[in-house]
Amino acid sequence: MGVLDGKVALITGGTGALGRVVSAAFVTAGARIVVTHMVDDELPAFRAAVPEGSYELAKVDLGNAREVAELVRRILTAHERIDALLHLAGGFWGGVRLVDTAEEDFDRMLAVNLKTAFVCAQAVLPSMILRRFGRIINVTARPALADGAGVGAYAISKAGVAVLTRVLAEEAREHGVTVNAVAPSTIDTPGNRAAMPKADPKRWVRPEHLAATLVFLASDAAADTSGAIIPVYGRA
Numbered sequence: 167m168g169v170l171d172g173k174v175a176l177i178t179g180g181t182g183a184l185g186r187v188v189s190a191a192f193v194t195a196g197a198r199i200v201v202t203h204m205v206d207d208e209l210p211a212f213r214a215a216v217p218e219g220s221y222e223l224a225k226v227d228l229g230n231a232r233e234v235a236e237l238v239r240r241i242l243t244a245h246e247r248i249d250a251l252l253h254l255a256g257g258f259w260g261g262v263r264l265v266d267t268a269e270e271d272f273d274r275m276l277a278v279n280l281k282t283a284f285v286c287a288q289a290v291l292p293s294m295i296l297r298r299f300g301r302i303i304n305v306t307a308r309p310a311l312a313d314g315a316g317v318g319a320y321a322i323s324k325a326g327v328a329v330l331t332r333v334l335a336e337e338a339r340e341h342g343v344t345v346n347a348v349a350p351s352t353i354d355t356p357g358n359r360a361a362m363p364k365a366d367p368k369r370w371v372r373p374e375h376l377a378a379t380l381v382f383l384a385s386d387a388a389a390d391t392s393g394a395i396i397p398v399y400g401r402a
Contacts, residue, residue, distance in 0.1 A: 168196025169385040174245045176238075178202045178228055178286055179255030181212040183355035184373050188254060191377035192384070193220040200241055202226045202255065228255050228282040231289070238289045250301040250384040251290045253283050256324075260317030272319045279323035283330055287345070291338065298342035301384045304331050308351040308399060324349075328395050335393030344392035346383050350376055351399040371400040 170192060180189040180201035186208075192199050193216055200222045203209065209223075224240075226233050241248055257278040259271055283304050294300025307324040314321025328347060335345040352358055354370040376398055382388055383396075 168194065169381065169387065170250075171196035173197045173249040173384070174241065174247050175199045175250040175252055175384060176202075176241060176248055176286075176290065177252045177254060178282070180252075181205070181208040181223075182254070183211075183357060184353055184376065185254050186212045186215040187373035188252065188377040188380055189221065190216045191374070191381050192252070193217055195381050195385075197250070197384070198245065200224060200237075202228060202237070228286060229277055231285050234285050234289045238293070242293055247297060248290050248293060249299065250303065251286055252380060252384065253286050253302070253304045255282055256305065258317075258320055260320050262318075263316065264318030267319050272322075275319040275323040276326070279320070280326040280330065283327050287330070287334055291334070291343065294343045295338065295341040300338070300343035301388070302331075302334060302338075302343065302345040303380055303383045304328075304345075304347040306331070306347045306349045306395060308349055308397065308402075311349055311395065311397065331395065332393050339392055344383075344388060346388070346391060346394045346396065348376065348379055348383075348396050348398050351402040369401040371398050371402075375400075 175192050175197045177189055177199050179185050181203040189199055189201055202224050224237050226237050259275055287302050304327050306328045309317050309321040310324035310328055331345050331347040338345055350371045352370045354367045354372055359367055379398055
Protein backbone atom coordinates (compact mmCIF):
# COMPACT_ATOMS: atom_id res chain seq x y z
CA MET A 167 0.00 0.00 0.00
CA GLY A 168 1.35 3.40 -0.95
CA VAL A 169 0.64 6.59 0.98
CA LEU A 170 -0.94 8.11 -2.15
CA ASP A 171 -2.98 5.08 -3.27
CA GLY A 172 -6.01 6.20 -5.26
CA LYS A 173 -4.92 9.82 -5.39
CA VAL A 174 -4.83 11.89 -8.59
CA ALA A 175 -2.00 14.42 -8.77
CA LEU A 176 -1.38 17.18 -11.29
CA ILE A 177 2.37 17.78 -11.50
CA THR A 178 3.47 20.84 -13.45
CA GLY A 179 6.95 20.82 -14.93
CA GLY A 180 7.19 17.15 -14.12
CA THR A 181 9.43 16.07 -17.00
CA GLY A 182 12.64 17.92 -16.06
CA ALA A 183 15.61 16.66 -14.06
CA LEU A 184 13.83 17.17 -10.74
CA GLY A 185 10.36 16.61 -12.14
CA ARG A 186 10.94 13.09 -13.39
CA VAL A 187 12.34 12.03 -10.00
CA VAL A 188 9.31 13.53 -8.26
CA SER A 189 6.92 12.02 -10.80
CA ALA A 190 8.44 8.57 -10.28
CA ALA A 191 8.18 8.99 -6.49
CA PHE A 192 4.49 9.89 -6.72
CA VAL A 193 3.81 6.86 -8.90
CA THR A 194 5.70 4.62 -6.47
CA ALA A 195 3.56 6.05 -3.67
CA GLY A 196 0.44 4.96 -5.56
CA ALA A 197 -0.73 8.14 -7.30
CA ARG A 198 -2.07 8.50 -10.80
CA ILE A 199 -0.29 11.53 -12.25
CA VAL A 200 -1.00 14.07 -14.96
CA VAL A 201 2.22 15.83 -15.94
CA THR A 202 2.55 19.09 -17.83
CA HIS A 203 5.57 19.88 -19.95
CA MET A 204 6.83 22.41 -22.47
CA VAL A 205 10.15 20.93 -23.67
CA ASP A 206 9.79 17.84 -25.86
CA ASP A 207 13.50 17.02 -25.48
CA GLU A 208 12.82 16.10 -21.84
CA LEU A 209 10.34 13.36 -22.71
CA PRO A 210 12.74 10.45 -23.46
CA ALA A 211 14.41 10.74 -20.04
CA PHE A 212 11.02 11.13 -18.37
CA ARG A 213 9.63 8.04 -20.05
CA ALA A 214 12.72 6.10 -19.02
CA ALA A 215 12.25 7.13 -15.37
CA VAL A 216 8.48 6.81 -14.93
CA PRO A 217 6.60 3.54 -15.52
CA GLU A 218 4.55 3.47 -18.71
CA GLY A 219 0.82 3.57 -18.11
CA SER A 220 1.11 5.41 -14.81
CA TYR A 221 0.90 8.93 -16.19
CA GLU A 222 -0.74 11.24 -18.68
CA LEU A 223 1.14 14.07 -20.41
CA ALA A 224 -0.23 17.49 -21.33
CA LYS A 225 1.55 20.28 -23.16
CA VAL A 226 0.15 23.45 -21.61
CA ASP A 227 1.13 27.11 -21.28
CA LEU A 228 0.84 27.45 -17.51
CA GLY A 229 0.65 31.23 -17.76
CA ASN A 230 -2.52 30.98 -19.84
CA ALA A 231 -5.49 30.70 -17.50
CA ARG A 232 -7.81 29.36 -20.20
CA GLU A 233 -5.43 26.56 -21.16
CA VAL A 234 -4.91 25.57 -17.53
CA ALA A 235 -8.65 25.68 -16.82
CA GLU A 236 -9.29 23.43 -19.80
CA LEU A 237 -6.67 20.95 -18.59
CA VAL A 238 -8.27 20.88 -15.15
CA ARG A 239 -11.68 20.36 -16.73
CA ARG A 240 -10.34 17.38 -18.72
CA ILE A 241 -8.77 15.82 -15.62
CA LEU A 242 -11.99 16.22 -13.62
CA THR A 243 -14.01 14.71 -16.47
CA ALA A 244 -11.68 11.72 -16.70
CA HIS A 245 -10.91 11.15 -13.01
CA GLU A 246 -13.59 13.12 -11.15
CA ARG A 247 -11.00 14.57 -8.81
CA ILE A 248 -7.67 16.30 -8.40
CA ASP A 249 -6.29 15.44 -4.99
CA ALA A 250 -2.99 17.26 -5.29
CA LEU A 251 -1.43 20.03 -7.34
CA LEU A 252 2.34 19.91 -7.26
CA HIS A 253 3.66 23.05 -8.92
CA LEU A 254 7.28 22.39 -9.91
CA ALA A 255 7.30 24.54 -13.05
CA GLY A 256 9.37 27.70 -12.99
CA GLY A 257 12.59 29.25 -14.15
CA PHE A 258 15.86 30.69 -12.90
CA TRP A 259 17.73 33.80 -13.99
CA GLY A 260 20.47 35.61 -12.13
CA GLY A 261 23.99 36.98 -12.04
CA VAL A 262 22.88 40.61 -12.25
CA ARG A 263 22.32 43.17 -9.51
CA LEU A 264 18.72 44.24 -9.10
CA VAL A 265 19.60 47.80 -10.06
CA ASP A 266 20.94 46.51 -13.39
CA THR A 267 18.05 44.11 -14.07
CA ALA A 268 16.16 44.79 -17.27
CA GLU A 269 12.42 45.26 -16.99
CA GLU A 270 11.73 42.36 -19.34
CA ASP A 271 13.86 40.01 -17.23
CA PHE A 272 12.04 41.07 -14.07
CA ASP A 273 8.68 40.56 -15.77
CA ARG A 274 9.76 37.14 -17.05
CA MET A 275 10.65 35.90 -13.58
CA LEU A 276 7.31 37.06 -12.19
CA ALA A 277 5.52 35.38 -15.10
CA VAL A 278 7.21 31.98 -15.02
CA ASN A 279 7.42 31.64 -11.24
CA LEU A 280 4.66 33.64 -9.55
CA LYS A 281 1.93 33.94 -12.17
CA THR A 282 2.00 30.25 -13.08
CA ALA A 283 1.64 29.29 -9.40
CA PHE A 284 -1.34 31.64 -9.08
CA VAL A 285 -3.03 30.44 -12.28
CA CYS A 286 -2.66 26.74 -11.43
CA ALA A 287 -3.83 27.11 -7.84
CA GLN A 288 -6.82 29.19 -8.88
CA ALA A 289 -7.80 26.53 -11.42
CA VAL A 290 -7.76 23.54 -9.05
CA LEU A 291 -9.09 25.14 -5.85
CA PRO A 292 -12.83 25.22 -6.65
CA SER A 293 -13.05 21.44 -7.14
CA MET A 294 -10.93 20.82 -4.03
CA ILE A 295 -13.13 23.11 -1.95
CA LEU A 296 -16.24 21.37 -3.27
CA ARG A 297 -14.84 17.97 -2.23
CA ARG A 298 -13.41 19.41 0.99
CA PHE A 299 -10.06 17.82 0.26
CA GLY A 300 -6.93 18.91 -1.55
CA ARG A 301 -3.21 19.45 -1.38
CA ILE A 302 -1.45 22.33 -3.13
CA ILE A 303 2.33 22.25 -2.96
CA ASN A 304 4.48 25.01 -4.40
CA VAL A 305 8.22 25.40 -4.81
CA THR A 306 9.89 28.58 -3.64
CA ALA A 307 13.67 28.86 -3.08
CA ARG A 308 16.30 29.58 -0.47
CA PRO A 309 17.19 33.02 -1.95
CA ALA A 310 13.55 34.02 -1.42
CA LEU A 311 13.95 33.47 2.32
CA ALA A 312 17.54 34.59 2.82
CA ASP A 313 20.16 36.42 0.76
CA GLY A 314 18.93 37.00 -2.78
CA ALA A 315 21.75 39.33 -3.82
CA GLY A 316 22.68 38.79 -7.46
CA VAL A 317 19.47 36.88 -8.18
CA GLY A 318 17.06 39.60 -7.16
CA ALA A 319 14.34 39.14 -9.77
CA TYR A 320 14.31 35.39 -9.17
CA ALA A 321 14.30 35.79 -5.38
CA ILE A 322 11.46 38.32 -5.48
CA SER A 323 9.34 36.10 -7.72
CA LYS A 324 9.92 33.11 -5.45
CA ALA A 325 9.19 35.23 -2.35
CA GLY A 326 5.89 35.99 -4.03
CA VAL A 327 5.27 32.24 -4.27
CA ALA A 328 5.86 31.96 -0.52
CA VAL A 329 3.34 34.73 0.21
CA LEU A 330 0.87 33.21 -2.26
CA THR A 331 1.22 29.91 -0.40
CA ARG A 332 0.48 31.45 2.98
CA VAL A 333 -2.49 33.47 1.70
CA LEU A 334 -4.05 30.44 0.00
CA ALA A 335 -3.46 28.34 3.12
CA GLU A 336 -5.48 30.79 5.22
CA GLU A 337 -8.25 31.10 2.65
CA ALA A 338 -8.56 27.32 2.14
CA ARG A 339 -7.99 26.17 5.71
CA GLU A 340 -11.69 25.76 6.57
CA HIS A 341 -12.35 23.78 3.39
CA GLY A 342 -10.10 20.79 3.99
CA VAL A 343 -7.43 22.03 1.59
CA THR A 344 -3.81 22.43 2.66
CA VAL A 345 -1.31 24.67 0.89
CA ASN A 346 2.42 24.38 1.57
CA ALA A 347 5.73 25.04 -0.15
CA VAL A 348 9.27 23.72 -0.11
CA ALA A 349 12.25 26.06 -0.34
CA PRO A 350 15.25 24.12 -1.66
CA SER A 351 18.78 25.36 -2.01
CA THR A 352 20.81 24.09 -4.98
CA ILE A 353 19.45 20.77 -6.23
CA ASP A 354 21.84 18.11 -7.50
CA THR A 355 20.86 17.96 -11.17
CA PRO A 356 23.00 17.46 -14.29
CA GLY A 357 22.33 21.05 -15.29
CA ASN A 358 23.54 22.46 -11.99
CA ARG A 359 26.64 20.26 -12.04
CA ALA A 360 27.48 21.56 -15.52
CA ALA A 361 26.88 25.17 -14.49
CA MET A 362 28.96 24.90 -11.29
CA PRO A 363 31.73 22.39 -12.01
CA LYS A 364 33.88 23.52 -9.05
CA ALA A 365 31.13 23.13 -6.46
CA ASP A 366 30.68 20.04 -4.29
CA PRO A 367 27.33 18.47 -5.27
CA LYS A 368 27.46 16.22 -2.20
CA ARG A 369 26.40 19.30 -0.23
CA TRP A 370 23.39 19.97 -2.45
CA VAL A 371 19.85 18.69 -2.13
CA ARG A 372 19.31 15.25 -3.60
CA PRO A 373 16.21 15.13 -5.82
CA GLU A 374 15.10 11.91 -4.11
CA HIS A 375 15.11 13.62 -0.71
CA LEU A 376 13.10 16.57 -2.00
CA ALA A 377 10.66 14.17 -3.67
CA ALA A 378 10.12 12.36 -0.36
CA THR A 379 9.19 15.65 1.31
CA LEU A 380 6.72 16.41 -1.47
CA VAL A 381 5.12 12.98 -1.20
CA PHE A 382 4.61 13.53 2.52
CA LEU A 383 2.98 16.93 1.96
CA ALA A 384 0.57 15.34 -0.53
CA SER A 385 -0.35 12.51 1.85
CA ASP A 386 -3.10 12.20 4.44
CA ALA A 387 -0.42 12.35 7.14
CA ALA A 388 0.11 16.04 6.32
CA ALA A 389 -3.53 16.98 6.98
CA ASP A 390 -2.55 19.28 9.87
CA THR A 391 0.26 21.04 8.01
CA SER A 392 -0.72 24.11 6.03
CA GLY A 393 0.94 27.45 5.35
CA ALA A 394 4.40 25.95 5.90
CA ILE A 395 7.44 27.03 3.91
CA ILE A 396 9.79 24.11 4.47
CA PRO A 397 13.54 24.73 3.99
CA VAL A 398 15.29 21.86 2.21
CA TYR A 399 18.89 23.00 2.18
CA GLY A 400 21.01 19.85 2.24
CA ARG A 401 24.43 20.81 3.64
CA ALA A 402 24.90 23.88 1.47
